[in-house]
Amino acid sequence: MKSKAKSSFEKKVAFKSAQQNESEHLAQLTGHPAIRTDDDNNSESIETVQDLDSHAKQVPKSFLKSFKNLLGYFERSLEDKKDKHQLLIRSFLKWLGGLDIPDAEALPLKDLKENDSRTPDEYLKLLKKNLNIYNSIFILLCWSAGIKCFKIKGVYKTDGLDNVASSEWAAVNVNEAWQIVHPYRICRALSGKFPQGWFKSKNEDLNTSDVEIFKTSFLDYYINPKPEQFIYEFFPDDTDWQLIPDPITEKQLIKQELCYHTWWETDLRLTSRRQYKITSTKGKVSITLHGTEQSVNDLVLWYDLSLLGSIGETRKDSNIQDHDYFQRSVFLVRNGTSWVCKVLLPVKGTYRTVFYGGKLHKPLTAIFQFSLICKEAYTDPVPLAVDPGCVGLVPGPFARMCGLITPTYKNGAIQLEMNNRLKLKFRVGYK
Template sequence: MKFFLKHIFFLLLFSGFISGQDSITILKNMDYRLADSLAVHFPKKKYKSITEITGPLTDPLKTPHEKFRAIFKWITENIEYNKSGAALKDADKIVRKNKAVCQGFSNLLKEMCNSVHIDCDTISGYTKTEVRDINKKLKKTDHAWNAVKLYGHWYLVDVTWATSKFNIVSKKFEKNFDEHYYITDPKKFILDHFPKDKQWQFLPKPITAKQFTRMPLYYADYFHFGIEDLSVKKGKFKHKRKKPLTFTCTAISKIDNASILLNYDRYSIDMKLKTTKNPNEYTFDYTFAKKGDYDLTLYYNGLCVAEFLIKVK
């Protein structure tokens, strides 16, 4: 019965009856235990070319999405984000050196996928990683990621950001697999990835560069909480002193407490969460006592989720 249902799903997906958000949700929640296990336990040794890896890694797997997952996971397990690998762009050289930066990561994913007949393209574009990027004019592209074609549909992934997380204390990238950047909803992906070519947004109505730069700076835990509809949409704005500023959102994960940090102060300010009729909705108010320019960082459950620049008049 399980095999029959699986066969029906792939038939519907390939025929176009399942698409958009439904197909993203289904593919993200597939059973990847075998693919992940093969990637994690794949022999650790020196390889001269990607073909020495992709065949043995994916041959035991029957479906395209499992083969893609195994390749994606293998890269996150074996390639280190290291600026000393910035010059490495060729896929075979990257597997020999085991290091790269974003362009190398995306090239490697593309070539490994193509070698097992999975369509995968690299995408160049812009990201926001610091609060000073808010309202900053986009000039030279600063990042690269991928789109993969599975069952006739294109999906967005970022193998670089799925591999490592920047530790602000040690100032180093540390291995930390992030599931969010594997087959990501385009509506969420656009919050921190803006492609140079708008066709890669995969949105019904593509946004402009100005709209992208005006948004807040979103951190990884914003997505991990499953936050939707944060009421403060602009990253930089003016606000009146003594007028409450309201933060409201819905979230999949339970939020027990909220706090804010102002102008990199050492101490955060705890906020009182208000209850609403919707159990998944969270809201609180903050009132500025003094005029001035503020950098406001929003925390939920002690985790940084978003940052704003506010001029209080």
């Protein structure tokens, strides 16, 4: 590896150290001792992480004339703070995430140098047209603070027909351990969707410059994410920067399922085929997720199925009129501690299915997705008669809210026979 960087062995040892200290680091970020400053221009008290974030979002324009001045603004309340570098990293990103991006013509970006003569103000003018500037400004701030930081170039897994696209992020060294930081993903994210019936997922690219899907947010996940999770989305050109004991290949990245950062918050695990491209059997695909009774019942799960390209026929030829037709070909059923998704593919071709998840009353965000390959269409599929909406199939969090407990059937798909009576019963809770 390059002389500036650590050896593969050293980085792996440092990675283990970072993971061991992760819980301590989170505790320090969410509550730390009060810090007072006698600076006449900044007499505020930094007592909690909320105070730190608020301070970082209020950088006066007068501090944007040089990186030295900008660093001074962030540093002056943290001089005696333990883990100063970790808190500076958070402050840099909090400031970047809250920026009102100026509308200016893009200027050519040269290779970064530690003695770069451009000011923060000049760099901000590049953000509108070149989103990699988030990474560049972050790296320059780290260098100004004496924090070891490297630009990491690589690819990320896309959600379309193309497998990967170029991306870049950073690696920082804090307390002798390397951490991954993805400034753009931290500062800009897709907004979620509330489930009000079937919705169509746009062909959204998290690295896109489409400002319509920007949401001012702060995704802590991408500050020191677990490398074994990060590798499901991003692959560095230099495999040493995977920071995992057993590096994978780009071919393995493409083959494995696409999990977004939100997947790791669901407490679910995929127990069906662990691969991104799934070939159907006679037009039928089954995807199974397992969790705990609490994780399954606390989660609202939804989906979108779209046909990317048909083989030898069109929607018109197959009498498929609209998007909802495909959604009614998916049976997403909650069953005790598992979710079972059965997809009936009515047309030969390539499909994309995106799963969305979120806690009750929260927006749903994409958690993972698959590419479905159908070489033989399902014969005479019987679609769902109605849109079950966010309630889904089978009793879940809404039933518990209403006090309906212990249902007769925990499985949302019940086999019936003609002329037989079906009884559905619940116990009613005390309320």
